[in-house]
Amino acid sequence: MTKLHVEFIRLGIAFIVFIFIISLLFLHINQVQIQWFNTLSEVFTIPALLLSIAIPLWMVIDLVKKNIADKPIFNLTFFVCVISILLLLFAIRFLN
Template structure:
């Protein structure tokens, strides 16, 4: 697997976690009661939290090793990861 394909995989994972977090917050704030989404959220909460922490750590390790294939994809992935972390922080502080 080449470096560019790895960057796209990391970007896809970060984007999927971001979409999950935004959708979860939207459903909670608007008080939408959907049984299938609650079950899906229970299943995906732990993996999404692991990915929220693992993706930036993985990015920092690759940056230190100088294994970054495309800086623009790297920056976009880092930006999406930081926004996801901030949204989780908002959910923990403001909603509770």
């Protein structure tokens, strides 16, 4: 697996976590009750939290090792991760 494949995999995982957080917040704010999504969100909340913390750490380690294949993909992934973390902090702070 090349460095570029790793960058795209990391971007895909970060984007999936971002979409999960956005949809969860959207349904919570609009008070939509979808039973299958509530069950699914209970199962995937802890892995989403762990991934939203682990991906930036993985990125910083790769940045220190100078193991980056494509800088724009790296920057986009980092931006998506930061937005996801900020949305999680918003949800913890204001929606409880």
